[in-house]
Amino acid sequence: MSGIGNTSAQMALRDPDIRLMLRVRADDAEAFAELVERYQQRVVGIMNHLLGNVEEAEDLAQEVFLRVYRNRKKYRPTAKFSTWLFTIANNLALNVMRRRHRKPTVPLPPQESGPLGPRPQEQLAIDPGFTPARGLRQRELTAIIRQALEELNERQRMAVVLNKFEEMNYAEIAEVMGLSTKAVKSLLSRARAKLREALQPYVYMDGTPPPPPDEE
Amino acid sequence: MPDQEEDPQPNELIAYLDGELSEHDHEDMERRLGADPALRREADELKRAWELLDFLPQAEPSPAFASRTLERLSVSRPTEAGKRRAAVAPPTNTPIESPRNAWLRRAMIIGAALAVFGVGYLVPGIFFKRTPPELTQSEMEEQMARDLRVIDHLNLYQHGDELGFVVGLDQPDLFGDAP
DSSP states (O other), X not given: OTTOOHHHHHHHHXXXXXHHHHHHHTTOHHHHHHXXXXXXXXXXXXXXXXXXXXXXXXXXXXXXXXXXXXXXXXXXTTSOHHHHHHHHHHHHHHHHHHXXXXXXXXXXXXXXXXXXXXXXXXXXXXXXXXXXXXXXXXXXXXXHXXXXXXXSOHHHHHHHHHHHXXXXXXXXXXXXXXXXXXXXXXXXXXXXXXXXXXXXXXXXXXXOOOOOTTOO | OGGGOOOHHHHHHHHHHTTOSOHHHHHHHHHHHHHOHHHHHHHHHHHXXXXXXXXXXXXXXXXXXXXXXXXXXXXXXXXXXXXXXOOOOOOTTSOOOOHHHHHHHHHHHHHHHHHHHIIIIIHHHHHSOOOOOOOOHHHHHHHHHHTHHHHHTHHHHTTOSSHHHHHHXXXXXXXXXXX
């Protein structure tokens, strides 16, 4: 392990992912295949949350692994392997989302909602007696949540996905996204405020009452 | 940049929900939540909206994802030609080629090309070399007699550029006495 400090060496010994990546760096094909197997679900999952399309998510996830392999000689076990992996994923995903943002898709008009019929927001507008508990099916709710996520800007979405689905803390997100912890705090604050605003009609749909205003 | 503008109160509330506040700030936020029903309601809505994200389905990679990824790495190798060695991940059961093996392989290809050249060019020369048939003394004398006229007039023949022209001159009509 020449060129790697004692601390890093100790970290590598403890962390099986780092050990695996060090084998990849030494051109071990089996180690790389194992790495793909181990991380494919997380990377595809993250990309799908960011892009909302499984095929695109898989293509991009493949590109992430391709870059991991190409850059294997540059890998230094100074941080968690997943941080390095998700830094690559972040760079690729942000590029794709920005390109998409420059060429936005044209949304269908409301009367063309498709086989599911009117969206819940539209239903609420035309039928005051409609309640989420009665009329909202899970896939419709999923579509609304998906829409709320897509309305966040690219960096907010990335921060949300890493925080929510990868359970990364602010410092880890900051490292992956190349930002300060303070900037991540601000990103997540704005993102969550937007999500709350977009999803407000559905937050109490399970019948749980909101907290009473004068609760002790 | 708008993402980085300061907006302290919501930042603190969300950091509280995320467990990112220091012990002192955490206690301070709990006091404020206890005293402010609107803030409490806001925190509850933020928490519930966050939990709604759990409804999003988790994408499963297709069963062939890993093998397709490894194949794609192999296929992409030629486009990686450049200063650094191509980063190749061949199929799982195929070892990644080391630089030493790559040089060995190139040397073997060059060697094989030279061997094919040798067989194709040199060997026929060795085995199918045309040696003039050995003539007997009488045959040599006969050939010289046959070519004697040519040898005698060689200085004249040298003026003709083509053999056909010289042969064409061999007509008595051309050089006979004028009628």
